[in-house]
Amino acid sequence: MTELLRLDGIACIRGDRLLFEGLSLALGRGGALWLRGPNGAGKSSLIRLAAGLLRPAVGTVTRRERIALIDEAAALDTELPLRRALDFWARVDTVDGHAVDRAVADMALAPLSDVPVAMLSTGQRKRAAMARVIASGAPIWLLDEPANGMDDAAQARLVGAIARHRANGGAVLLASHFALGVPDIAELDMGALA
Amino acid sequence: MTALLALFWRDLRRAWGSGALWLPVVFFLLVATAFPFAVGPDAPLLARTGGGMIWVAALLAALLPIDRLVRPDREAGVLDQLAVRGFADEAIAAIKIAAHAIGFGLPLLIALLPAAALLAQDAARVETLATGLLIAIPALASLAVLSAALTANLKGGSAIGGLLVLPLAVPLLIFGAGMLDPSGRGAVKLLSAASLLLTVIGPFAAGAALRGLRE
Numbered sequence: 001m002t003e004l005l006r007l008d009g010i011a012c013i014r015g016d017r018l019l020f021e022g023l024s025l026a027l028g029r030g031g032a033l034w035l036r037g038p039n040g041a042g043k044s045s046l047i048r049l050a051a052g053l054l055r056p057a058v059g060t061v062t063r064r065e066r067i068a069l070i071d072e073a074a075a076l077d078t079e080l081p082l083r084r085a086l087d088f089w090a091r092v093d094t095v096d097g098h099a100v101d102r103a104v105a106d107m108a109l110a111p112l113s114d115v116p117v118a119m120l121s122t123g124q125r126k127r128a129a130m131a132r133v134i135a136s137g138a139p140i141w142l143l144d145e146p147a148n149g150m151d152d153a154a155q156a157r158l159v160g161a162i163a164r165h166r167a168n169g170g171a172v173l174l175a176s177h178f179a180l181g182v183p184d185i186a187e188l189d190m191g192a193l194a
Numbered sequence: 195m196t197a198l199l200a201l202f203w204r205d206l207r208r209a210w211g212s213g214a215l216w217l218p219v220v221f222f223l224l225v226a227t228a229f230p231f232a233v234g235p236d237a238p239l240l241a242r243t244g245g246g247m248i249w250v251a252a253l254l255a256a257l258l259p260i261d262r263l264v265r266p267d268r269e270a271g272v273l274d275q276l277a278v279r280g281f282a283d284e285a286i287a288a289i290k291i292a293a294h295a296i297g298f299g300l301p302l303l304i305a306l307l308p309a310a311a312l313l314a315q316d317a318a319r320v321e322t323l324a325t326g327l328l329i330a331i332p333a334l335a336s337l338a339v340l341s342a343a344l345t346a347n348l349k350g351g352s353a354i355g356g357l358l359v360l361p362l363a364v365p366l367l368i369f370g371a372g373m374l375d376p377s378g379r380g381a382v383k384l385l386s387a388a389s390l391l392l393t394v395i396g397p398f399a400a401g402a403a404l405r406g407l408r409e
Contacts, residue, residue, distance in 0.1 A: 051278050053408050069278045073271025077204070079211060091200035092279065 003028050003064065004140050004171045005050060010059035012045050019045055020193040021058065027140070027171040032162065032182060035175040037190030043175035044071065046190070047144040050173055068138035070146045074129040078118035082109060082128055085117050086135060093136045103135035106161050107154070122149035127157075134161055141165060141172045147180055155180060201276075201289045208266075209259070209297030218255035218298045219305040225251040226309035237314045244313025245323060245374040246367075248306070252327055253363050256298055256334035260355045263290060263342035268407055277408065284401035287339060291396050295335035303327060319374060326370045326385060333389035336396025337363055343403035362392065 003026050011021035019042035027033060035043045048054040049061060051069050076085040083104070090100045104110055107127040112120065120128060126149050133141055141162075147155050159182050162172050174182065209215070229247050230240055267273050276286055303324060310320045341355035348354060365388040372381035 051274075053274055053277055055409075066280075067278050069275065071271060071274065073269070073274070075271035075275045077208070078270070079208075088200060088204055089275070092197045092276075094196055 003062075004031075005064070005173065006062040007046075007050060007056075008060045008062075010046075010049060010061070011057045012042060012049060012054070013057045014042075014045055020190065023059075023193065025188065027173060029139075029169040029171060030166045032166055032172040032174065032185045034180075034182065034185045034187045035173065035190055036177070036179075036187055037192075039177065041190035042193070043177070043190050044144050047071065047142050047173065047175050051142050063140065065140050066136070066138035067140045067142060068133040068136040069142045069144070070126075070129050070133055071144045072148075074117070074125045074132075076117045076125070076128055076132070078116065080117060081114045082117055082120065083113040086128065086132055089132050090135055093138075095135060095137050099135045099137060100131070103131040103133075106134055106164075107131045107157055123151055123154055126150050127154050130158060130161065134165075139170045141170060141174075143172065144175045145177070146174070147176060147178075159183075197279075197281075198285065198289055201286070202293050205290055205293030206297055208262070209293060215297075215301055218258055219301045221258055222251050222255050222302060222305045222309055223312075225254075226312040229313060240314040241316070241319070244310075244315055245319055246371040247313060248309055248315075248323055249326075249367050249371045251309070252302060252330070253334060253367060254356075255302055256294075256331075256338045257341070257356045257359070259294075259298065260338050260342040260345070263294060263339055264346040264404070264407075265342070268346050273404060273407065282401065283404040284397045287343065287400035287404060288397035290339045290342075291332070291335045291393075291400070294338055295332050298338075299327075299331035299335065302331070322373050325382070326373045329382070329386050329389050330366045330370050333366055333392035333396075334363070336392050336400070340396055340400040340403065343400045343407070346403075346407055366392070 005027040007023065007025050010023045012019045025033060035046060037043055045054060049056050051067055052061065077088065086100050090097065104113065107130050109127055109131055112124060126146060130146055147158055150158065159180055162182055165172060225247065229244065233239060233243065306324055306327065310323060315323065337359040341359045344358060345355040366385065369381045369385035369388055372378040373385060
């Protein structure tokens with residue numbers, strides 16, 4: 001199994017607080033790991049460490065492939081219609097319009113294509129951010145609370161998208177404070193590390 | 195390359211979207227309109243001092259939108275998304291500087307004509323002003339993006355932002371306005387040197403500031 005993402009002996013300090021130390025994990029093709037735990041356990045910090053947005057106090061992070069990230073910010077221009085906001089990231093990721101078409105269909109966003117991002121609800125924005133991740137074609141997905149605000153149908157689509165991504169050889173690091181029902185997923189209880 | 199172009203167009207679209215294109219123009223013209231009221235309608239006096247006023251107005255017009263240059267991208271997570279994609283912070287800063295230079299510089303040069311007319315500047319002085327502003331615009335954009343990046347984490351940052359870069363902008367003002375003085379032959383070279391220095395330093399300094407936002 002080729003490793004896509006590897007964290008070795010990571011310690012994370014935020015402010016004056018040690019969130020966790022000696023944390024190691026590896027994700028290979030088709031692999032998935034659910035980071036669980038209560039608020040403040042360090043799930044988001046670990047996602048940001050894996051994404052390279054935070055530097056670990058100790059330890060190394062190795063990424064062998066491109067990354068797609070969801071965090072609390074959707075990173076879609078609120079004044080644009082949804083489709084054009086997604087097309088911007090498609091140009092940045094140099095993927096073609098078909099990838100966006102497929103991602104929009106995956107998240108059932110086609111009826112919202114012409115709606116400005118500012119008018120979307122929380123759950124719809126999460127679906128839009130998820131479509132951005134799917135369209136990027138990046139093999140490593142880092143999903144920080146991707147299902148926040150999503151209804152049951154959208155959650156089912158999210159779980160389906162994760163399954164397809166893994167079947168295509170992608171890896172998923174998922175932080176969520178509640179169970180999403182992703183089949184065959186490893187678990188790491190961040191609450192037990194503190 | 196396509197990706198960097200996409201970023202450039204996005205910044206330009208946001209700079210000119212929702213009528214913001216006219217903001218520096220209107221500001222610039224307001225100063226030019228108010229100045230004769232303040233010093234009196236004496237044409238020789240206006241002609242002598244108006245050029246310097248135009249330079250001050252140009253500097254302030256460059257700093258006017260610093261609230262919108264970096265902070266919204268930080269809050270929307272756009273900067274994080276770009277960092278995740280491996281874009282160098284310096285490259286992002288350079289793109290933002292280029293987009294701001296076009297975004298405010300182009301309307302500014304157009305607004306120069308009515309402003310110069312209001313301040314009784316003759317054709318030769320308008321030409322000198324246009325040349326000087328053209329040289330200084332990349333440096334002004336550089337300073338604006340730098341202060342925007344430095345203050346993106348602060349509430350009410352734009353007020354501090356202006357103060358932060360004002361000392362760095364002083365050489366531009368001195369040599370830019372100095373070009374209007376018939377005895378100031380070397381001013382254009384010194385202005386070019388100052389502008390080049392600030393334009394080259396800008397992406398690196400602003401890039402470091404963008405990196406600092408993530409910590």
